[in-house]
Amino acid sequence: ASRDDIDPRLAKARADSNGYRMAASGANQGAGSEGGFLVGTQFSDALLDRAREESPLLGMCRSIPIDDGSSELDLPVIDETSRATGSRWGGVQVYRAAEAATVTATKPAFGRLKVTSSKIMGLAYATDELLRNARAMDAIFGDAFASEFAFKVTNEIIRGVGGDECLGIIAGPCTVDQAKETSQAAATIVTKNLSKMWMHLPARSKPRAVWLINNECEPELDELTVPAGTGAVEPRIVTYGPDGALRIKGRPIQQIEQCEALGTSGDIILADFSEYLVAPRGQIDQQESMHVRFIYGEQTFRWTYFINGRPAWLSTVTPFKGSATIAPFVTLATRA
Numbered sequence: 001a002s003r004d005d006i007d008p009r010l011a012k013a014r015a016d017s018n019g020y021r022m023a024a025s026g027a028n029q030g031a032g033s034e035g036g037f038l039v040g041t042q043f044s045d046a047l048l049d050r051a052r053e054e055s056p057l058l059g060m061c062r063s064i065p066i067d068d069g070s071s072e073l074d075l076p077v078i079d080e081t082s083r084a085t086g087s088r089w090g091g092v093q094v095y096r097a098a099e100a101a102t103v104t105a106t107k108p109a110f111g112r113l114k115v116t117s118s119k120i121m122g123l124a125y126a127t128d129e130l131l132r133n134a135r136a137m138d139a140i141f142g143d144a145f146a147s148e149f150a151f152k153v154t155n156e157i158i159r160g161v162g163g164d165e166c167l168g169i170i171a172g173p174c175t176v177d178q179a180k181e182t183s184q185a186a187a188t189i190v191t192k193n194l195s196k197m198w199m200h201l202p203a204r205s206k207p208r209a210v211w212l213i214n215n216e217c218e219p220e221l222d223e224l225t226v227p228a229g230t231g232a233v234e235p236r237i238v239t240y241g242p243d244g245a246l247r248i249k250g251r252p253i254q255q256i257e258q259c260e261a262l263g264t265s266g267d268i269i270l271a272d273f274s275e276y277l278v279a280p281r282g283q284i285d286q287q288e289s290m291h292v293r294f295i296y297g298e299q300t301f302r303w304t305y306f307i308n309g310r311p312a313w314l315s316t317v318t319p320f321k322g323s324a325t326i327a328p329f330v331t332l333a334t335r336a
Helices: 042-055 135-157 189-199 203-208 216-221
Strands: 072-078 111-118 119-127 175-178 210-211 239-240 247-248 253-257 268-270 276-289 296-311 329-332
Touching: 042 135, 072 276, 111 203, 135 276, 135 296, 175 189, 189 216, 189 268, 210 216, 216 247, 216 268, 253 276, 268 276
Parallel strands: 175 329, 210 253
Antiparallel strands: 072 111, 119 296, 210 268, 239 247, 247 253, 268 329, 276 296
8 A cells, every 4th residue: 555545534643554653643663753652661660670779678688580481489408497406497406326237217397478460550551742851751651651560569568468478478378477475565666576586587688687667766776775784874776877767776777658556566677688589570661552542642551570479487486495486587576
């Protein structure tokens, strides 16, 4: 077909049935003078980078990408629930042996840790007028959707229930919910709460740990003291660095919106995020269509990202000596 054969009313359609490309009526993928903002790989990658930067947790988690063509991460893990003799590594034990004698054979116990890829999607419409200004498009869509992707994943890492969303810390199988003190007032935090939370964290996790708090917790932390004898220097569990950064027992504190309100379990969390797995699959997939909102002069944009996650431990662990269960994640029980 030639241009002379095309009805003038269709002269600005993208293509006829034979694949003949025509001039677009507004913003389009091919003509820079008419907007020319092509939502493509470069923008998609930048969106994902921004989301990672916006999330206070994603960069701390252990990331194990799922290969293309697969939808599930399936890892063998040591099924260890106790550090008692005969239970370490799920059952490994060694013995002193007499000359010419043998000992009982043991072996580790294994479990399976599965993370199934699931989809997060964003959808937006943009007018032809907006698309004529690529910088406005980048600022509005880039900032807004990167921030929301980051917020969504961060929220699930904290309180997700599993399945099609991340299994979060609060609902996870390897989280200790430290009980409040006897007669502790509602919506308070006391020094013993923090000391006992710290007690549950494995020794190897302490150098990597971070405290997460709701902003309502900070006034409570500022009031904490440790009684000292006459003439003694009062020790501080909660300190501020010269940069104003708040720390508990030397480990950094991050205020995040996703922590629960003061007084509710999850308002303050102690975590080693190297023991939280996230399994992304590929990059953010980005598609656009002029057809969905064609009569309104709008383009449709869709972003799809596959990611899921869960704690790396199958359960909390009973220590070799004592009764204080150890875990990579610790919350403070509700104080009501």
